[in-house]
Amino acid sequence: MKNQPASASLTLLLGGLAAVPYSGIDINLPALSATAAALRVGPSNVGLTISAFMLSLALAPLIYGPVSDRVGRKPTLVFGLTLFVAASLACACSQSLKMLLAFRFFQGAGAACTTLTFAIARDLFDEMTARAKIANIVIAINVVTVIAPSAGAAVLAIGDWRLIYVVQASAGVVLLAIVVVGFSESAKLCHGSELLPSAIIRDYIRFATDRVSVVFTLVGAAGGATVFAYVTGSSLFFVGVVGVVGLRPGQYAIIFSACSAAVMCGAIIDGRLGRWGALPAKTMTVGLGLLFASSSAMLALTLAGFSSTAAFATLLMIVALAFGISLPNIINATMQSLPDIAGTVGAAAGSIQMICGSGASSLVAVFFDGRSALSMVAVMAISSLLALSLYLMAPIPAPPRLP
Structure with missing residues (x-):
């Protein structure tokens, strides 16, 4: 290969x-x-x-x-x-x-x-x-x-x-x-590098002091928390709120699969946009903006007492689509400025994102009231707002497009 x-x-x-x-x-x-x-x-x-x-x-x-x-x-x-x-x-x-x-x-x-x-x-x-x-x-x-x-x-x-x-x-x-x-080594190894705790710590310090990597890690963590919240909360809401929604597990599985398909569609769209010359910065702005808009719409509907299954399922698929559009660019940007330690950067970013996602999932479960989707949509709206704000307010340029 x-x-x-x-x-x-x-x-x-x-x-x-x-x-x-x-x-x-x-x-x-x-x-x-x-x-x-x-x-x-x-x-x-x-x-x-x-x-x-x-x-x-x-x-x-x-x-x-x-x-x-x-x-x-x-x-x-x-x-x-x-x-x-x-x-x-x-x-x-x-x-x-x-x-x-x-x-x-x-x-x-x-x-x-x-x-x-x-x-x-x-x-x-x-x-x-x-x-x-x-x-x-x-x-x-x-x-x-x-x-x-x-x-x-x-x-x-x-x-x-x-x-x-x-x-x-x-x-x-x-x-x-x-x-x-069949796989050939991909890393550009520095033969003078030592596998010592002090060297590893220095790499993590480089990551922690690189504003580009840290900001995009946090953007990814907040975006991931939005998705973890809906993964946990959607089951509680669609299946657990008996008398209001109360779908059968099979019906809920269709919605969940549709959301996974929406993430795939988002990634496909991002790939096409990249081939057409769309800048990652613009794609991320659109994706994260759509993530916040759809999450906020769900929160507004919930606060208004509106619990339409079709409306919530549609908005969840839009959330998933927006995440699929944004995620490849976020991952790429996180490692952009430190390519020589991409493994370290990717590891730190992945761990932080999983911890934040697990925290969001726990918040949804702990505050679920058994009557509405409020805990899910509140965590989603806050997380998506944080992701968009971090990206838009960060005093750093978006990763440059190479010719």
Whole structure:
């Protein structure tokens, strides 16, 4: 495999790698009850396996990023994917909840190496090409988000919950083989760099003192918090508000899938705009403005006592579309000014964004009143306003367009 901008195989590999963490969450959702019954614990306790996976997914990149800047993306990916495969098989063999929680943590730590895909895109391509590649990665992630729960249900229909982990391990083996055999190192390694704690700390200090990277990290975190809020709150509202909305799970799944498809459409639109010469700054302004406008419209409708399913579903899809338009540009801009430590920057940004997203999700759940979408739309409106304000008010220029 040659690391060329026109290589479809490279695009597929990056998309497949980036989708691993999301598949590790979504494919297991249909099997939570079956897992609880097999391990003789409550379903809510098995839900902690998702938390364990996401915790390591937030923390592990902080190690992978600076390591990959020094030893390379390829060996880091090989280590992480090997850990993912081993931990997935260990999950399949777990005989207790404690064992499953421990192995799910290590599974997430292995999957976290795939967050390097955005750094790889920045390694290989100029700004405009990287923007298109990142858009394709976002599309791949959302394809998995749409099909993973159904895939998990299909696997559960022919086997038990352990088979789902075997399937994940098998997918990891395929990706590992492709990386080992066909992927060329993308990072421009500095042979004088040392893998020492002091050197890693210096890299994180460089990130923390670079205004461009920090501002776009916070813009991405606020935008991501908007989406995490609707992921959590939409289920509570559409399914949980009985007598007002009270959709069946299958009906809600259609809405959720439509939102994932809207993110994909947004990323496709951004890719087209890039090829037509649209500046990233203008695209981000439009995307973040649309994100705030649609979130605010939902808040206004809620405060007015209006709870139309069709109206809320439509506005949620607009939110998802706006996020899809904005996200590739935000990711690209975050690493723009520090390309030599793109792994470190991407790791720090990803961890911050996941922590903020988890916080937004928790706020929605804690303040849900059981009668309306107020907690969801309030968090969405505040988060989207913060994202737009940070972008518009930042005393820094947008990343330049290369000729």
